[in-house]
Amino acid sequence: MPGLATAANLGRLLTQTARRLPDAPALIWRDRSWSFAELDARVDRLAAALRGLGVGMGDRVLVHSRNSNRMFESMWACFKAGAVWVPTNFRLTPNEVAYLGASSRAVVMLRDEGFRGHAEAVRAASPHLRHVIAMAEDRTEDELAYETLLVANAPTMPDAETPVAYDDPCWFFYTSGTTGRPKAAVLTHGQMSFVVTNHLADLMPGTTERDASLVVAPLSHGAGIHQLAQVARGAVTVLTASEKLDPAEAWSLVEAHRVTNMFTVPTILTALVRHPAADVHDHSSLRHVIYAGAPMYDADQAEALAKLGPCLVQYFGLGEVTGNITVLRPDMHTPENAGSCGIPRTGMEVAILAEDGTRLPPDAVGEICVRGPAVFAGYFENEEANRKAFAGGWFHTGDLGRMDARGFLWITGRASDMYISGGSNVYPREAEEAILTHPAVAEVAVVGMPHPKWGEAGVACVVARAGMAVTEPELLAHLSDRIARYKQPLRVVVWDALPKSGYGKVPKNLVRARLAEQGVAF
Template sequence: MRPGYADLILSALRRRPERTAFRFTDDDGAKHTWTYGETAERIERTAAAFGRRGLAPGDGIALLCGPDPRAFTVMAAACLAGLRYTALHPLATADTDRTVLRDSASDRLVVDDTRFASRAHPEGVQALSLTELDSLAADTAPGPGDPRGPALYLFYTGGTTGEPKGVMLRDRSLLANAWAGATWAWPPDTHFLITTPMSHAAGLLVAPGLLRGASFELHSSFDPGRVLDAIEHDGVSATFVVPTMLYALLDHPRLATADLSGLTWVLYGAAPADPARLAEAHRLLGPVLSQHYGQAEAPNALTVLDPAEHRDDPGVLGSCGRPVPGVEIALLDPHGRDVPDGEPGELCARGPLVMDGYWNKPEQTAAALEGGWLHTGDVARRDGTGLITIIDRIKDTIITGGFNVYPREVEDVLATHPAVAAVAVYGTPDPHWGEAVTATVVLHPGRHATPAELTDHVRARRGALWAPKRLHLADALPLTALGKVDKKELRNRS
C-alpha cells in the first residue's frame, strides 16, 4: 500500500522530534506543550487503540471535539488506521449532529467529554470519551498487527442551504492539499495561532505547517484582545481569520498601540472580503495578508493572493489571486465553453486536490463533477494578468427585471461609503421585479447614513439596476457557525 496522508504527517513529525508542535491551555487553566515527536507517538498509539476497540479499515468513526490538538491527532490516527473519519462541528446543534452521524454511517463517536457531555446523539452509535481514548492509547504499544488502510475523510459542508453533504476526501486529495499548502508563503519559524474549529479549514492547515516546521498555538475561541496579547507576548507570528474576524481586529481599540512587529502572516478566506477594509488592514498590519479561496470540495485553497501581491488597489484586493500549484482553473459559460478575459463564468477546477464526490449522493456528485471539472458554483472573472475575482455564488445571483445582478458587486460599492462597517446584499421576492436587490447595512459606531443616502451612493457609482430596492439598517449581521454572513437568515427576516 502506498504511503498516505497520515504517513506524510508522521514523516514530517519525525524529522523534527524536539520542535514544538502544539501549545494550548486546558479547561483547568494548565498550559501544555507537545513536541513533534510526542505528537507522532500519540497518533500511532491512538491508531493502535482503535484496533483494540475492534475498529477495522473501512469502519466509520466521528469526532466531536473543541479547540484541542487531539482534534488533529485523532483525525490523523483514523486516517492511518484506514477508518472513515467524520468531524462534527463544535458549534453545530444536536440535530445537525444526528443528521451527519446518520448520513456518514459512523459506528463510533469520540466525544470531548469535558465540553460536550450533554449533547444528545443517535441510538446505535457507540460513544467513547476522549479521556477513555487517551487512557487506552497510553496503554497500547503500536505493532505490526495494527489496522492500516487508505484514508477516507468525510468533510461535511455547512448545510446553510440544505442538508449537509459529506465531501469524500481520500489520500490523493489530502496529500495534494498538504503539498499545495506547503508552497504558501510560510515565514521562517512560524508560530501559528488557531482560534477557529479544527474540525474544518483550520485543521487542514496543520499538515502543510508541519511540513514547513511550524508550531501551533490553540485558543478556545476568537477574542481579538487575546489575539493581540498572543502576538505581543506569546510569540505568535501568524494566524488564520475569516473576514468578520479580521474586521474585529481592525476595530479593536488596542490595535493602534499594540506592538505587532512579530506578526508576519495573516491568512484570510472562507468568505468574501471588503477591498476597502483589506486596504485598511494592509496599512495597519503591514505586508502580511494572504488570501486563500477554496471550498470543502477542494480544500484548502484553489487560488492564493500572496502577501507580495497585496497592494492598495481595489482591483487586486477584490481578487482571490492565482491558482495554486497542481490545480487547473477554467471559467466556463453554461455550455461548458471558456469565457473571454473580463467576462463572468463559473469557476471550475480539476486536479488531484478535488474530491472524489459526495458520500452516497451519486446524482449530486455527477452534477458537481460534470465534464471532469469541479463546478464550484462561484461566478468569477479573470483579468489580463491572470488575477481571478469571485463575483458571487451562482445561486445568489439576483435576477431583477430580467437582468443579472451579482450581490458582491453591490456590496463592494456600499462598503466604500465612509459610514458603512459591514454589508450583505441578497435577493428577495418582488411582484414587479421578480427579485428585488435588498441590502442590510451595519454602520460604524457614531456614523450616520440614511437608507436613501446609501441607495443613492450605489446608484451614482454603479447605476440604477444595482441600487437596492430595499435597504435595512441593523446593529449586526447574523453569522453561521463558520463565521460567514447568514444570508438565508437575512432573507427570512425581510
C-alpha cells in the same frame, strides 16, 4: 501498472516530524505544551485504541469538539488507523450532528465536554454507532474515557500506519448544499498530500520548525487543513484558550510565541486589526496572515495592510477543492488587484465557463470551475450531486466570476442563494424550513444582506397565515434550538405577500430589492 495508486498515509507527516524533531514543541494550548514525540506517542495510542474498538480501514469516526489537544490528536489518529475523520462544527445542534453521524454511518463518536445531548442524539439516529468516547470528565457510564483508552493501549510498532491508496478517504468535509442538507465531501490521502504541498508552496513558503502558527478558527474546517502543513514542516501550533475569539489573547499569543502565520476569515481578521491590543503587542513576527472563506471589503483590507504590513495572503476555495482555487500573495495586494481573489493555485486550472460548458474569454462573466489534484473525490453516496458538480469534467463551484487576461480572478456573485456569514456558508433553505415549522407562518424567504461585522447575515421575510400574527422576537426564539446560531437570520420582517415571478416562484433578487426599497439593513 501495479503500485501507481499507492500513496503515503497522511498520518506519516506527524511520524516523520516526530523522528526529526522529537523535542521540539508541536502543540501549545493554555498552560500545556506537547513535543512532537509526546504528541506522536499519544496519537499512536489513540490509533491503537480505535483499532481495538474494531475501527477498520475506511470506517468513519465522528468528532464533535471544540479546539483542543485531543481534537488535534483525533485527526492524526484517524489518519494513521486508516479511518475517516468526520469533524463537525461544534456550534451545531444535537439534531444536526445526529444527521451527520447517521449519514456518514459513523461507528465511533468522540465528543467534547458539554455535548452529552449531542452524543445521545447521534446514538438514537445512528444504527452503525458502536462506541462513544468522552474527551472530557463529564462522561456517562456507557461512554469510554479518552485518557483511560490512551493508558490502556501501548503505542503501535514503528512504521505501523495503515497502508493506503491514493483515493482512500481520510476526511469527510461536510459542506451544505443548496437543498439545505449537508453533503460529505470525500477528501483522500493522495489529494490531501497534494494540498499540504500546495499550501506550503502558495500560502506560506519557507515554513520550517522555526515558525509558529496561531489557530483562531475551528480545526474542523480550514484551520485543520492549515495545521497539516505546520506539522509537516515542524512548526508549532498554538491554540487559543477557548472557542470564543479574544483579540487581546490572540495578540498576546502572537507576541509571546513569535507567531509567523495564522489562518483567519475576514470577520476575524477585521476584529483582530481593530482591537486596541493590536497596538499594544508586538506582531512584527507575522509573515503570512491568511484569510479565506468570504469576500473582504476593500476598506477592511486596506486597514489590515496598514496595521500589519505586507503579510496578507488571500485564497479562494471551497471545501470540495480544499481551498485550492486561487491565491493572492502579499506582493499581489496592490491597488491594481483590489477586489481580486488572485491567480490559480500551483497545479490547478481555473476556467470561466458558460452555461453550455464552453470556456469564456477574458473578462466575461460565467461560472467559476476548477480541475486538478486538489479536487475532492466526490460526495459520499450522492451520485446526483456528483453528476451536477463534475459536469463536463470540471468541478462547478456555483460561484460566478470573471478572469482577466493575466489570469486574475474576480468573484462577481453566487449562482446559488448561499451567503457567507462570519466565514461560514449559510444556505437559506435550512432556516426557511425551520421557520415554516412555526404554526403561524405561511411563507418565508431568507436572503443574505451586508452586515458590518459578519460580512453578511440573514433577513427572513415572512407571511403570516390568514387570521394569525407573528413577530420578530417570537420567530427568533422559535429558531433558537432548531438550527445552529450562525445559520439563524438576525432580522425578521413581516409582509402581506412575497414578491413572485410569472412562474409563481420567489426570486431572491426581488426579495432583496424590496428590502432595499424599504430601507431594511443592518
